[in-house]
Amino acid sequence: MSKQVIVVRRDVLAEERADAAAERARLAGRGTLAVNLLSSPGAGKTSLLEATAQYFQSRRTMAVLVGDLETDRDAQRLARYVPTVQLTTGGACHLELPLVKRGLVQLGDPQVDFLFIENVGNLVCPASHDLAEHLRVVLLSTTEGDDKPGKYPKMFRTSQAMVITKLDLLPHVPFSSESAVQDAQRIQPNLDVFNVCALDGRGIEEWCQYLEQQRDAMLQKRDQHP
Amino acid sequence: MHEWSFARKLLQQATGICHANGARHCLEVRVQIGPLSGIEATLLESAFEQLASDHELAPTRLVIERTPLVVRCRDCAAESELSDFDFYCRLCGGRAVQVVAGDQLQLVSVTVDDAALMIKGTT
Numbered sequence: 132m133s134k135q136v137i138v139v140r141r142d143v144l145a146e147e148r149a150d151a152a153a154e155r156a157r158l159a160g161r162g163t164l165a166v167n168l169l170s171s172p173g174a175g176k177t178s179l180l181e182a183t184a185q186y187f188q189s190r191r192t193m194a195v196l197v198g199d200l201e202t203d204r205d206a207q208r209l210a211r212y213v214p215t216v217q218l219t220t221g222g223a224c225h226l227e228l229p230l231v232k233r234g235l236v237q238l239g240d241p242q243v244d245f246l247f248i249e250n251v252g253n254l255v256c257p258a259s260h261d262l263a264e265h266l267r268v269v270l271l272s273t274t275e276g277d278d279k280p281g282k283y284p285k286m287f288r289t290s291q292a293m294v295i296t297k298l299d300l301l302p303h304v305p306f307s308s309e310s311a312v313q314d315a316q317r318i319q320p321n322l323d324v325f326n327v328c329a330l331d332g333r334g335i336e337e338w339c340q341y342l343e344q345q346r347d348a349m350l351q352k353r354d355q356h357p
Numbered sequence: 358m359h360e361w362s363f364a365r366k367l368l369q370q371a372t373g374i375c376h377a378n379g380a381r382h383c384l385e386v387r388v389q390i391g392p393l394s395g396i397e398a399t400l401l402e403s404a405f406e407q408l409a410s411d412h413e414l415a416p417t418r419l420v421i422e423r424t425p426l427v428v429r430c431r432d433c434a435a436e437s438e439l440s441d442f443d444f445y446c447r448l449c450g451g452r453a454v455q456v457v458a459g460d461q462l463q464l465v466s467v468t469v470d471d472a473a474l475m476i477k478g479t480t
Binding site for chain 2 (some may be wrong): 133134135136137138139140141142143144167223224225227255256258259284285288318319320338
């Protein structure tokens with residue numbers, strides 16, 4: 132028996148990354164900023180999107196792809212405001228690009244200002260997968276504890292922004308925003324931070340204006356390097 | 358538990374490489390993981406073992422090498438090996454660092470047992 136070692140030296144996700152880059156460029160070409168929202172379950176992704184949809188109403192167009200293991204409850208909540216498609220993973224712990232592309236087709240590939248991808252609630256696996264987003268945002272709720280950035284470094288390292296949610300509960304829980312931000316910025320020094328309460332609307336305007344700035348920056352970059 | 362998905366991708370890519378090289382069996386798949394790869398070695402191993410056991414390329418062994426997390430400083434260009442997830446340049450203290458190793462699952466090599474290999478290496 133002869134043995135032969137074939138040297139490869141390739142990132143296993145290289146092809147997936149290249150596909151994502153192509154899709155990202157296509158979306159940019161249509162003027163769509165894709166935002167990947169990540170957090171643990173129950174951190175308030177859907178509530179943040181409801182508040183965002185209400186803020187953008189008549190001002191901006193948006194669509195949502197929402198990932199869950201089962202049920203279309205989140206899609207039902209969001210479909211009252213904006214075009215939404217539920218991506219049901221049937222047990223898988225994260226979304227991958229083919230599922231997102233299929234969702235876009237189901238949405239009718241709309242030309243919207245913002246495409247939000249609400250990932251499966253999980254601070255681990257979704258961090259490894261590029262879904263063609265221009266902006267990756269991690270949510271951290273005050274009820275989860277301020278120690279999460281240190282525990283899930285990859286998620287915070289790969290995000291551009293962090294939204295601290297459930298601000299209304301801050302007086303009732305032992306959560307230090309300062310400590311959470313400090314820890315997160317040790318891992319990702321450029322992390323932009325927002326504090327919101329989706330229920331009473333605190334911080335939603337700043338968050339939505341940031342999204343608009345990010346979209347403007349994306350369009351500018353696209354036009355400079357078409 | 359996304360190690361299943363990674364194990365499947367590994368096996369698919371190894372199969373592609375074997376086919377492209379005219380090999381029928383794969384003896385070993387060698388990978389590297391770093392602290393920021395998001396992969397748990399034991400879980401990847403057991404997922405791969407189960408998927409590979411009745412695969413056309415079997416018997417295939419997965420070998421996992423661990424690599425350190427390395428960053429390069431954008432200010433002074435020095436490379437630092439990080440022992441924790443505090444991202445700063447160990448030489449100048451700057452925080453503008455870029456990860457250059459340790460955040461991926463790298464497919465390093467595939468060892469096959471056939472003599473009739475057409476091409477050495479892949480591109």
